[in-house]
Amino acid sequence: MPYEALTSTLYTTAATAKGGRGGRVRSEDGVLDLELGKPGSKANPKANPETLFAAGYAACFGNAILSIGQAQGLDLSESTVTAQVSLGSTETGVGLAVAITAHLPGLEPEAAQKIVEAAHERCPYSKATRGNIDVTVSVD
Numbered sequence: 001m002p003y004e005a006l007t008s009t010l011y012t013t014a015a016t017a018k019g020g021r022g023g024r025v026r027s028e029d030g031v032l033d034l035e036l037g038k039p040g041s042k043a044n045p046k047a048n049p050e051t052l053f054a055a056g057y058a059a060c061f062g063n064a065i066l067s068i069g070q071a072q073g074l075d076l077s078e079s080t081v082t083a084q085v086s087l088g089s090t091e092t093g094v095g096l097a098v099a100i101t102a103h104l105p106g107l108e109p110e111a112a113q114k115i116v117e118a119a120h121e122r123c124p125y126s127k128a129t130r131g132n133i134d135v136t137v138s139v140d
Contacts, residue, residue: 004127021048039087050085050096057125058083061100064119064126076115079104097134104139112139 015032017025025047026033037046062081069076084099102119104112120126120137129135 025052050087053096054083054085054098057085057098057100057123060125061102061119061123064123065102065104065115068115068118068122072115074107074115076104076107078106095133098129098136100135100137101140102137109139 014028024035034047039048058081065079080103082101086097102116116137
């Protein structure tokens with residue numbers, strides 16, 4: 001899919017990081033202000049870039065599901081989305097992969113899968129990652 005430029009801006013925000021993965025990240029409005037830590041640490045667990053990416057992707061994808069459901073007259077307010085982000089080695093260094101699992105209670109699996117596939121086309125995070133990292137979507 002070719003690059004798709006913004007035709008209008010709905011929202012803009014910014015966050016500043018200091019100290020890399022072992023530092024701190026703070027949003028410009030102060031809503032997010034977190035000390036960061038090593039991914040997977042059991043002794044001293046903290047947020048990390050992969051945690052933040054997973055949270056953002058799951059929320060954005062969930063909103064796409066709600067929007068599609070609303071357009072179809074469906075109440076999908078009880079749906080959940082889990083975005084599992086993996087950090088690992090690639091042929092050229094380090095990269096990411098994402099596995100999205102959606103739970104849409106009350107829908108037949110085929111209907112749920114169609115909504116999830118449509119959400120994957122609509123979600124801005126899916127658009128941003130398409131062709132850049134491995135992203136799988138499924139329904140549980």
